[in-house]
Amino acid sequence: MASRLFFEALRDAIVEEMDRDPNVFVLGEDVGHYGGSYKVTKDLHRKYGELRMLDTPIAEASFSGLAVGAAMCGLRPILEGMNMGFLLLAFSQIANNGGMLRYTSGGQFTVPMVVRGPGGVGRQLGAEHSQRLEAYFYAVPGLKIVAPSTPKEAKGLLKAAIRDNNTVLFFEHVLLYNLREDIPEDDDFIIPLGKANVLREGEDITIVSYSRMVHHCLQAVDSLVAEGYEPEVIDLRTLKPLDLETIGKSLKKTHRLLIVEEDYKTGGLGGEIIALIDEHYFDELDAPAVRLASKDIPTPYNGRMEAVTIPQPEDIIREAKKLMEA
């Protein structure tokens, strides 16, 4: 085991996969000489050279399209969004090409591309740098979406994403980069996409979350356990395809569901999960499923306003108790 910070774990994953497969390369703004906005690719250009650690001009739509073309022709690009919000400028290339092109080409071309980078609500970064894109991209056919919660998860999932033959959006949370964890020192340590992780077993309620909100949930759970409750906590890891089976299995035990997400409430993943639970596990519910999500507002700069924009541990404690007492 090696103790690694979140951003170091990502770097390890990239290095291992680049050493394993010469077709893997990294591109994006400041990924080379500067080492990436969160230092994920620091010094890697020295090892891999300019073409495999490709510093691009600030032209998100076109370097994303370039990555698509390279992927169609056999390379395996890892595209870093300096801030994932910037990739709204590349929505068409990611959706039309990354998501749909395999289908429209009748299966002839695949786009094995990872689109990764920092996002989420940080510390007073303002609305445009505090974006959560998972719901925006969720409906696009063909895309896979991953959002890791810890360094170990980040490494195992990123390696799986790089080896995957589809376009995978890999959302890293800005406030998790300096999290530390012990990680297995094994080049083939992989966490398969599409499998959720039961972090804590319990019988009273199922709390489903992903990325940074997992940590808010775990804080809340500490208090709930101290009060005698036994919540079950599921880290989704992969948002699409969704591991509905693991949620359903948990509901058969707890019969209560709370979803905690940092994305907007409207049109968000929580609403989608509730609809799926209605379709597949309605009879298991003893109370209506509840979602805690961000307020439907551009993230405000002010620190207090920003804090109440996203779900906090006390919100989770309150909603969980209401549900368990219902």
Added chain:
Amino acid sequence: MIQEKIKLATTSLTQDEALAVYRDMILGRVFEDRCAQMYYQGKMFGFVHLYSGQEAVSSGVISQLGPLDYVSSTYRDHVHALSKGVPARAVMAELFGKATGCSRGRGGSMHLFSAEHRLLGGYAFVAEGIPVATGSAFKSKYLKEVLNDPHRTEVTACFFGDGASNNGAFFESMNMAALWKLPILFVCENNLWSIGMAHSRASSVHDIYKKALAFDIPGVQVDGMDVVAVHKVAKEAIERARAGEGPTLIEALTYRFRGHSLADPDELRDKEEKERWRKQDPIPKFQHFLYEQGMATELELKSIDREIEVAIDDAVQFALDSPEPPVDEIYRFIHAEDE
């Protein structure tokens, strides 16, 4: 850097090449005329954008590419696909939405693909294919310089229209291609109209080849109704690309003889303008050239024309006889895992 208008071309076309180019132009023209018939007979649907009038560009450029070179196209992609070697049967069947189509009935007129022929696709958003083509050119450079592939450098020919030359993707991609000296031809087919928007009303600079100046790469304007001239210009650009000297912007002045798509009544364009361009039809012009050069007789060309008619009859029959893709395969090809 060279920014030039090519007026007259002395040709390096051999007789065999010239006849192959002629055959390809006829194939494009006859195919598109048949598409119009089939569309009006209700055999094909959706938006169908025909290429008639612009054949000299597709044939002049793509005839010089090899099987390992790439082509990217737009929604007006049938003829680029044919020139790159995609069989007329497969293209026609795709337009009919059949399982035997080159995109297995999933793509349609605007999304023709062929991995085998390195046709990167028809892209239906204006300028969408330009960055993708820049990516295939990047891969060709990567293949040489990172993976040490010993073969000759692959070249990408990226086709788009005058409308795309006002889009950010055009500028962003040319910048990257120039920066990294990528082996690519940016071939702008300036047919003067973006549906109903006249080029002169859309672009502050009317001569698109001059836009290459911004990136310090060669920009060349060529008579896109003259396949001999297009061939010459493309030959030089391909040689530069293969030699690692980077991209070229080619502006081919051309005209579409039909409306934007078969759904367009084409009422806006001036009748005189249309007639003036009709007189520039690249096919009779090339026939005249072939006679003049003693490369073919009228009889020989007529025999090629007949062969093509037969091939298109066959393509239509093939498309008619082909099965529809099974509806229970509707999810097939979404993910790389499902084959």
